[in-house]
Amino acid sequence: MIIVAENLKKNFGNIQAVDGINLEIPSGQIVGLLGPNGAGKSTTISMISTLYKPSSGKLYFEGKDIIKEPKWIKPHLGYVPQEIALYQSLSGYENLKYFGGLYGLSGVELKKRIDSVSEIIGINDRLKDKVEHYSGGMKRRINIGVALLHNPKVIIMDEPTVGIDPQSRNHILETVKLLNAQGKTVIYTSHYMEEVEAICQNVFIMDHGKIIAAGTQESLIDQSDSQTAIHLKFDAPVKNRMDQFNQIKNVLAVSAVADDEMVILAGSNGNNQKEIISEIMTMAIGLVSFEVTKPNLEQVFLKLTGRGLRD
């Protein structure tokens, strides 16, 4: 594990922002930190980034205590804040040069890194322009680029796609995947469930300062006992056969949408859906089409917390 947190707590006066969380972040993975506003995500990553000292608990980077010695993690950490943390009146190049310099890069090495990073973030043709003239998406990309200059082992991204166009968002997600392919560990927080689903191998769901679920997406869905919805359309009315559907194994509920349409809710286990469809086929009642909607992290989150991610 590259980062380990044990019973990590942080309070601001009477406010318990993080309440005894345990994290184990494997090296070389993209780890999602999910939670609504005020869940404690930003405070958690601020503690890992050494911006806040934990009130109690342990925090290790590669086995070294970074509460006692924050210097162990600093050179290996790339931090992408939630907001655009750049000098707007300077050019993209000047920003990269300055922040690279803070990590001890200089001369030819710095130039090489700037070239490499600007290629990764896809902004090399606009580097000489002032940041204030960039679009929101370009600013976000430079914001990420700054964190990559010193080739860190761990990159923390705090909601890096807020407020940008789909094209820039896709580019950023591709960048994250690319970094992961290069062996980087990425800690990624987001409000956007689909982003986490698309890129994260492991997910921690936070609420009220605690981690309420953790694991791979599949295991989280299984743990949550969320339901799969099967939308069915027939060539004739089937309302009078509702009881028949209810008796199929693993069917949890049946509801009619129209005379010839219904939705069946089943357990989230992958085999359940196959068995149900097969059973319906054997009933010879003129099935025209079906659509299976699997449970996602959004539903898992809803089930675990009783509220949506963006509430």
Added chain:
Amino acid sequence: MLTKLYIKDLRVLLADKKGLMIFILMPIVLTAILSFALSGSFGDPGKMDAISVAVVKHYDYDAEVIAFEKIALQSMGAGQEGIDIGLIKESLDVESMFFDTFLGHEDLLRIMKVSVMTDAEAAKALEAGTVAVVVTLPKGFIVDQYVNFLLPINNPMVINLAQHPDYDYSSQIVKSIFDSYFDTLNKRFVNKNVFLEVGPTYLDRDMIFGNLEAVMSQDIEDAIQTHVVIDTIPGKRLINSFTYYSIAMMAMFILYSASYMGRELLSEKKMLTLDRGVVAGIHYGRVLTAKFLMTVTLCYLQMGILILFATFVLGVAWENPIKIMVAIAFSAIAVSGLGIFISAITLTAENYRIANIFENLLIHIFALIGGSYIPLEVLPKLFMTLKYFALNGIVLDLFINTYQDASWQQLGLYYLLLSAIAIVFSTIAAIIIIRKEATSYEGTAKA
């Protein structure tokens, strides 16, 4: 690392065109405007420039002498001998006394440069500002003086002074000098009247008029020397409006550098660039030091450009460039100390209120009490003490003294004062910042 922070701060500063306009262009514009607008209220450097005065004669000298002859005969009564007007003109030439003895006195020539003009010439010169004051000697100026000198009656005399609006101080000086002259004459007239009234009791007519000359003839030059004393401090160069306002505006506008600096730390905090630096291992203290150096540079830039502007455009002759450089250095560190202090408390307050109050209110109060708007000499005496509470007041005094080529010892007091300001404010700022960094990291207050 400090160099990297400093260069970045400098780049950010130079990219701020609006800020640079305020820091550099505004004081240049204001210096030019105020210098020209108030040029009449100041002397020229290096010497006291004589005030140009036009004198217009409304009298006819010969006609008035004849008129006096008639008045004298009437006054003496029938059967009396006529007076020897030739002798009177020779022994008591009132016109020569006014123009040659009084206005031609060498002390007065250092203050006033008098030209006799016609009404039209004087009016034109006054409008053009080539003369500061027009003195009109009325009809009867000669005859009235003779009457007042020699007969037991007094005729009132009215001298008119017209002044140019830009030369208020000059006009006051001219008025005072003329008042002094006529006060002196009046004393002689009073002496004469007393003598003529009391004399007949003890003396016969010949003796009275024989002694009258002694009563009246006290040297008018003595009177001028008694009333007009021109004193200058040896070695001091006088300040004209260009010199004064180039210094005054410079002293005021360097406070805007402190104000700019005052916003910097909170601005970096809000932009999260400070956090980014902290994650990279930069401490607040280093950021603060870089900003201190950046403010010193900004002050150097501001003051250097203004000094050059004053030299090459306004013609201000700075005698000692080394002393000027030293004065800039001490002023810059004091301003930077104040700047980082404002920055530290603004960061702690986590809003720009303090920096705004400094920029929008305190700078203007300091400008007033420090003498940047108007010379403190024209304000109540209290302001002369208050100026030491305003950084610009100390800087202004330092530069005025530097301009006058005061000794290193005399300037030393200002260097000490400015160093003390820099040290005190920087130390307080450093303490605040170290505590802020600790509380931000500890999270005792959410940063």
